[in-house]
Amino acid sequence: MADNSVEMTSSTISYKNHRFPPQIIARAVWLYFRFPLSLRLVEEMLLERGIVVSYETIRRWGRKFGAAYAKQLHRKKPSRKDIWHLDEVVISIGGRKHWLWRAVDQDGYVLDEIVQTRRDTKAAKRLLVRLLKKQGLSPKRIVTDKLRSYGAAKRDVMPAVEHRSHKGLNNRAENSHVPLRKRERVMQGFRSVAGLQPFISIFSAIRNLFVPPHWKRSALSTHIHRIRAMAQWKAVTGATA
Structure with a gap:
């Protein structure tokens, strides 16, 4: 999803001591x-x-x-015109629930994701803080489902940013979970949080x-x-x- 017409970066990865090319x-x-x-x-x-x-x-x-x-x-360059779609999905590991929090932009490009044990304001805030640090600037708008934790976290981290909360608006973030769900089935579940x-x-x-x-x-x-x-x-x- 990034513009791959930009200049290519030569590999700096070492394959020393590996017998395969x-x-x-x-x-x-x-x-x-x-x-x-x-x-x-x-x-x-x-x-x-x-x-x-x-x-x-x-x-x-x-x-x-x-x-x-x-x-x-x-990585795709951030823009103040970007719209962040945020969503969380449950993943069971060893019979215990964990939450994968993910943010994608208006093009479906994954901006960041983090596995957490909670589905609360603290967890939502952690995602937003990571996003701001990684992107370097705020978005035009964030779109989430009806989970109240997003609104509380947004007020603390980026109070000036517009927030739209509606189940039907957040299909882009929800759809971003589908590829990982397919992998989860192929792998017969994930073995560890680490x-x-x-x-x-x-x-x-x-x-x-x-x-x-x-x-x-x-x-x-x-x-x-x-x-x-x-x-x-x-x-x-x-x-x-």
């Missing part, structure tokens, strides 16, 4: 985070190409290189790069967007050959 590592990480595939399915897809690597190795690549890739991916936060950060960064905004959904514009995204991906990962 960057192209294979980057492809494995891309397959795992970009599509609803299990680690074993990624292992099978690589095997079809003659690449013998275990799913546990792919898991380790995802943790190490996925985070490094996500940090280098170009593993969930890094996973969603990588997952959303890669999704932001490859999925075009809603106003670029013609066949041609989508094709061009993905070609540019892949070029940036190869530049960031060093998988240029």
